[in-house]
Amino acid sequence: MAEVTTRPLGWWGIASLLALAVVLIRINDFVDLSQTVLERVHIIKSPVLRLAENSARSDFSERLARLAWRRLYWGRLAAQRVVDEAPIGDVDAGWSAYINAAADWNAEVMILIVGLQKHYGHERRRYFEDTILNQFDAFDDALRKMRLSGLMRKLRASQAPDELERDQARVLFARFRSRYDDLNAVLYDFALCFEPGKGEQELCKPASHGGKAQ
Numbered sequence: 001m002a003e004v005t006t007r008p009l010g011w012w013g014i015a016s017l018l019a020l021a022v023v024l025i026r027i028n029d030f031v032d033l034s035q036t037v038l039e040r041v042h043i044i045k046s047p048v049l050r051l052a053e054n055s056a057r058s059d060f061s062e063r064l065a066r067l068a069w070r071r072l073y074w075g076r077l078a079a080q081r082v083v084d085e086a087p088i089g090d091v092d093a094g095w096s097a098y099i100n101a102a103a104d105w106n107a108e109v110m111i112l113i114v115g116l117q118k119h120y121g122h123e124r125r126r127y128f129e130d131t132i133l134n135q136f137d138a139f140d141d142a143l144r145k146m147r148l149s150g151l152m153r154k155l156r157a158s159q160a161p162d163e164l165e166r167d168q169a170r171v172l173f174a175r176f177r178s179r180y181d182d183l184n185a186v187l188y189d190f191a192l193c194f195e196p197g198k199g200e201q202e203l204c205k206p207a208s209h210g211g212k213a214q
Contacts, residue, residue, distance in 0.1 A: 061194035074098040
């Protein structure tokens with residue numbers, strides 16, 4: 001069997017390998033530089049930047065949903081305790097919890113508006129301002145009427161309400177429930193559009209100025 005022999009690389013071979021290595025390094029540097037330039041002019045985004053933006057969008061969406069449903073929950077409970085003629089301490093506790101939830105919401109409203117513009121665009125921000133905030137106002141107004149009802153005055157005075165006052169409270173509660181159901185449905189549809197990939201669905205495309213999301 002013939003013996004295989006290898007020859008050491010000559011100077012030309014070594015020089016060729018060095019030249020090839022230099023070329024590959026230069027190409028890699030050029031690719032890195034090109035990517036950096038494209039990122040800076042917002043043509044492409046790095047994976048790290050995309051991950052950070054997605055995380056910020058997710059945190060924002062969760063905060064908005066949490067604030068909205070906290071206010072919704074405590075408002076519903078406060079109204080229910082009035083019409084159920086619960087002990088005045090429970091009624092006042094529910095009302096105080098709603099006031100705190102509403103205060104937290106109102107303290108964040110401007111931040112939420114700016115965040116919607118940043119993360120979801122003009123249409124979602126406008127829908128939030130024109131529809132959701134207006135429905136929250138109607139929800140709050142219906143709840144205040146429960147708070148100022150004749151039934152509530154009797155509960156606060158530790159007196160038994162009459163049937164007329166109970167009937168009036170039931171009518172006010174039915175109107176409040178209508179506001180609650182409308183707002184709950186709108187918030188539910190709005191929150192669904194926070195999920196990745198939902199923005200292009202018909203549900204998540206707001207109608208004309210002041211219209212419903214569906």
